[in-house]
Amino acid sequence: MAEAKTTEIKQSDETHKISDKRGNGKLRREVWVDAKGRVVRYNLAYINHQLFQGDNGRVIGYDNAHGAHHRHYFGGVSPVDFVSFEDIEERFAADWSALGSGR
Structure with a gap:
């Protein structure tokens, strides 16, 4: 019996420029869902080549x-426990906000 192939649909593909006053760089959000609307793949990133040149500025x-679910931070990569995509988005927002206080 053949395995059913999972179809992924790119639900979100956004890039937002951050003003120089707010720290420069850009926020990137890509999300893919399956036929039932569940997030199956994601990429959330704050990119700023002025702060970090490695990892394509991520x-x-x-x-x-x-x-594997993981976090990038100034070139380092560490695994993260996946609870939900919403939790990942909250972690990303908290990391970005915390970084903003030091920019």
Whole structure:
């Protein structure tokens, strides 16, 4: 019996420029869902080449590429416990906000 192939639909593909006054850089959000609307893949990133030149300028990011949920922070990568996509978005927002106080 053949396995059913999961179809992914890119639900969100957004890039927002951050003003120089608010820290410069850009916020990137990509989200893919399955046929039932469940998030199956995601990429959230704050990119600022002035703060960090490595990792294509990704200062902070969360994604589940390569079959594992993980966090990027100034070039370091660490695994994260996945509770829900909403939780990941909250973690990303908290990280970005905390970084803003030090920019």
